[in-house]
Amino acid sequence: MQRKKKALWPQRRSTTQTRHKRCQICHDLDPRGHAGSTYNSEAENPLASLSVVLDLFSLAKTKDTREGGCRFCNVLIQALDALSPGWRESFQKAFMNLNEKGTINIEIDSEKWKGEMIEIYAGSASRAPWSTLGTAHHIPSNSGSDDTFNFARRCIQDCLTSPKHVNCRLPSKASASSPKRLLDVGRVTVPIRLIDTQGKAFEYAALSHCWGTGPTLTSTKSNWQKLASNIPFEVLPPLFQDAIVIVRQLGLRYIWIDSLCIIQDSVRDWETESAKMGAIYENSYVTLSATNSGDGNTRCLVDRQKPVRLIYENTTGKESMLRARKIKDHHPNVHEATPAKPFGRLVTRSWTLQEHVLSTRVLHYTESELLFECKTSFRCECRPSRKSYPTTPALIPKAVSKSSRSQSAVWDAWHRIVEEYSKRDLTVPNDKLPAISGIANKIKAATKSRYLAGLWEKNLASDLLWSTSLSTLPDAHYFALSNYRAPSYSWASLDTPVTYHSSEANEEEAFTPTITLLSSSTSVSGLNPLGAVSESSIELQGPIKHAILMCTQREGLWVYTLVIKGTNAITISHDCVLVEDKIATNSTTRAHLQMENVSEQKPGTTVRRAQCGDRPSDFKAPVLCLGVARYDGWISGLVLGASKTSEEAFERLGTFSAGTEPFQHAQTKEVILR
Known part of the structure; x- marks a missing residue:
């Protein structure tokens, strides 16, 4: 009997028999193969992206995976339950963006969750449960962590040393106008005190913050001399304490805080110094923006919400661990030339707008992460790469x-x-x-x-x-x-x-x-x-x-x-x-x-x-x-x-x-x- 010769390559099964029908709700969280899929034609290996509208009412009725429901929809349900409780009763739609080798972003079309996004990602690239899902940059769990301070120092140093940051150059010390007073935070062993600059130039940070409706520590005609001698650290409002910690971590010695550096019950001093506030923020080494702090009692060095863990089960029953976190839609829009949009109490206050617009460099301490802006570029902890994005400080230049x-x-x-x-x-x-x-x-x-x-x-x-x-x-x-x-x-x-x-x-x-x-x-x-x-x-x-x-x-x-x-x-x-x-x-x-x-x-x-x-x-x-x-x-x-x-x-x-x-x-x- 003559034997049949084996094929050199294994024969493929008919695709018509094995083709999987994609979920009509979530498209299996795959940005490829959809009528709305787009591809980056400029890349050597074009990557797909897809934006779809999620019907949350239909998603809420999806069966559990063990009952034959879509395992990808189950991932979305877990994330929404953990980070947007109440979504099932909202009867709203949501917008979902899928990026190949990137993250999954979901934004519910509702005032309740306006500006908030849920980001779903793999724990590591080597253990991604499906090929199109990517990882996300790590955001430290505390805004006072070493990693966050290292990020802040790196952003500032890159701005100072990059030849492209021409607009970020501060005037020379000889020509720079200094505030009349500064807070000398010295070292831990040296008293904190107010100093009179006497027209000399100093390298200082400036604090942009909300006063709030409660009492705050201020300079007055009666206490100015006492504050110029010694201000115990524990007497300072919690936000001011955090600002001093940040200044010291950045290697600076001086900070300008309006409530302390302007004598508040002197009409002449207030009018003179407030008229210089634009120049004070513009000439500062960096502005510390307490974006999420509603008053001096609300710290900016705080714990952040940790990512939640999601379970994904593949067709063989093997479980993989995914992560999801809530982020704000703060990123600049390059196509529409709109700058970053920090979220927080500070952005509702009138005085702080010019502090943002005129500052040369800004560190925004938001609820979820640290953002950096200068007159040339924008970076944040979830997107730390250096790119020339539109920024608010760059608007006037x-x-x-x-x-x-x-x-x-x-x-x-x-x-x-x-x-x-x-x-x-x-x-x-x-x-x-x-x-x-x-x-x-x-x-x-x-x-x-x-x-x-x-x-x-x-x-x-x-x-x-x-x-x-x-x-x-x-x-x-x-x-x-x-x-x-x-x-x-x-x-x-x-x-x-x-x-x-x-x-x-x-x-x-x-x-x-x-x-x-x-x-x-x-x-x-x-x-x-x-x-x-x-x-x-x-x-x-x-x-x-x-x-x-x-x-x-x-x-x-x-x-x-x-x-x-x-x-x-x-x-x-x-x-x-x-x-x-x-x-x-x-x-x-x-x-x-x-x-x-x-x-x-x-x-x-x-x-x-x-x-x-x-x-x-x-x-x-x-x-x-x-x-x-x-x-x-x-x-x-x-x-x-x-x-x-x-x-x-x-x-x-x-x-x-x-x-x-x-x-x-x-x-x-x-x-x-x-």
Whole structure:
């Protein structure tokens, strides 16, 4: 009998018999072979990535693995149960990102877990339970660990020595302006004390922190001499103690802490030193940002949540150990050119924004890990590699570097900063302009423009067209302030988030101001020339149209509509809740409002911003519309009502946008805004 010859290679079984059908919910946590899979074509061995939407309702009903359920879905369920309790009852969807040889990231689409991600990864590359799953960088379990301090030192040293970090170079000691006082933390055996720098330059760290509502240690006229002699370590708030530990670990001797280095009950000292705060943070060796600390009693050197262990069982019943941890979505977005987003109590405070923007180097002590930013790059403990990412400290230097061609980059940077700043909270309302004066000083130096209480003369038309973001029922934030803080044409006159129109490149070219600044007057109320103001006004010349402003309530919200002759009704973007008011009979503004015979006009009335205690109601009253700029067949401008404090001035009520037709025959007039 003739024997059959053996094949040189084992024959493959038919793929139609062995092909595994992927789970329709999780796609077996495999980024390959899906209709939405993408591949990095630039790599020698292209790696796949996949973004899918998880149906959490279907996932919650998945059977256990032992009952025939998907073993990959079981991994997701374990992670969600451990790190996002309550997800089963949320009936939300989640976004899952899979990266070949990388981690699995899950983000639940819910306010409850906003900004949080669950990261699933293998314990080690050699024991990955399936081929596409990768490992993650180790994050130490305590922010005061040797590993974390080594990471901080490495980030700072790389910034100091890299030839690419040109923007991170501090001025020479001879030219650097020093704070008036510093805290000398010395060595463990030497007393901690406040020193007067006497104009000399020192290498120091700066602390960016929340004061909170409780008591904190401060310098006053009565205790300054005592603090200059000896401050026992145990007397310092816990956060200050941690800051001193960090400073010593970084090999420094001095730190600037605002509550101690400024005499808090001296108006002159506070105004002088607070005006220098931008330079103090910019010239510091590093800023220690206590991002997750709500007050001085909340430490920043703390234990972190440890990763949880997950069990994965393969088809043969063999168990493997995976890990999952909760991380914040803090990473920069290179494609959208957006910087890192540290999460914590600190990012809700107004003063700390300029501390972040102007610092040369920042260590952010967050809940989950340490982040590092400088004017060139970003690194964090979960992504420690050196790369040139967008950063907040780089925002102004990059804009200024482009200003040689056009100042639009600087104005755009200012608008983005004001938008973020207006979302934040102030303990002292009158600090609204002082708390951003350090940034304003940088903008002034770059543009040589006059500062008009939050606006810039060289960009006045665009700056005037800010608008509020009012999307909920009116509350205290959506009423005018009881006391004067800034002119009505400035965003600083309100406590509400504001936005600016973000123009495309072709719109910027078409943007044409229709106003001329005739005069301006601003009186500051302190020693900071870019700080608090006691009075400010501008006189403009531009196209004016008379209109009736109608107020009605729809679904619990007040809606304000303009009626201008020759056009359809226009819904305005109102600055806050508005109310009808009377005008003095001899008022110059009354004559302006009555110059044109407008139907349904109620004589002797105007509209003003409502204050707490006013009772809003429906109304119809005359207003002026000032065209500020034209672009793409549209005209945008301000809605104005008669001022209550000046018989010849008007105050801003909101903004409007309309077609140019109603303004074709508008009269050019002068108007004073306060």
